Amino acid sequence: MSGTNAKHVRVAVLDLYDGFPNQGMRCIRDILHQFAEGHQINVVWDEFDVRSKQQLPDLSYDVYISSGGPGSPLESKGTEWENRFFSWISEIKKWNDNPLKEDKKHVFFICHSFQLACRYFNIGEVCVRKSTAFGVFPVHLMNGADDELVFDGLKDPFYAVDSRDYQVIQPDHQHLKAIGAKLLCIEKDRPHVALERAIMAVRFNEFMIGTQFHPEADAIGMSMYLQTEEKKKTVIDNHGFEKWKSMIEHLEDPDKILYTYSHILPNFLYRAVFSITPVTV
Secondary structure, eight states: OOSTTOOEEEEEEEEOSTTOOOSHHHHHHHHHHHHHHHHTOEEEEEEEETTTSOOOOOTTOSEEEEOOOSSOSSTTTTOHHHHHHHHHHHHHHHHHHOTTOOSOOEEEEETHHHHHHHHHTTOSEEEEEEEEEEEEEEEEEOTTGGGOGGGTTOOSSEEEEEEEEEEEESOOHHHHHHHTOEEEEEEOOOTTSOSOOOEEEEEEETTEEEESSBTTOOHHHHHHHHTSHHHHHHHHHHHOHHHHHHHHHHHTOTTTHHHHHTTHHHHHHHHHHHTOOOOOO
């Protein structure tokens, strides 16, 4: 896409949920609808079942959003679907690195996709967490992340929905610098816990960015989902009533999840569609 006269945008949504019921895909669709209506442009998208059907998009799309998903980002090593996923990343990067290609491809990786991208780019160690991260947590911007346009308008810290059993830690700073990548966010500070804080967002290169958390999480929809009898029981059985209550309260706070939802992916889409000057990394 080039210029602010773009009226037709093609988006590829990579579905990594492997057929499991989820809220993530609904939220991504809603954001695309809202973005199209808000900017009065025609946004069309196709969805690709990456894991169970091994579907990957070609290079004809303008924007790519790769979802979260269940399971281990480590046990998939060597599988056909992961090999195809990594080949797709290579193809996108090769396209973007070609100076003759003016229509650059913008990519956003979410949660499980982010963990895989961190493995692909050798950002740090992807490993199992000591305990599951589940809830609404503060996310802290790193020094130097102020110029990241995707986070424009957010406070420090801002709040995000986190749901994962894995994490990315021990960043290789020398390698990050060599490939032009940049750490953007880390998880909440816990001085009483002697564990390294996980990486929560990375700009992998000029056109690829990702978050460990779920920026697509819709506060109203998530709140309704958590208050269904089945999900409420599941959360309380696994994490306790106070955790469930805390999540509902955070989701209803307009300065928390609603704020994140209305900024990160919309900012990413705006930059991708209207070709805002690329950030420096």
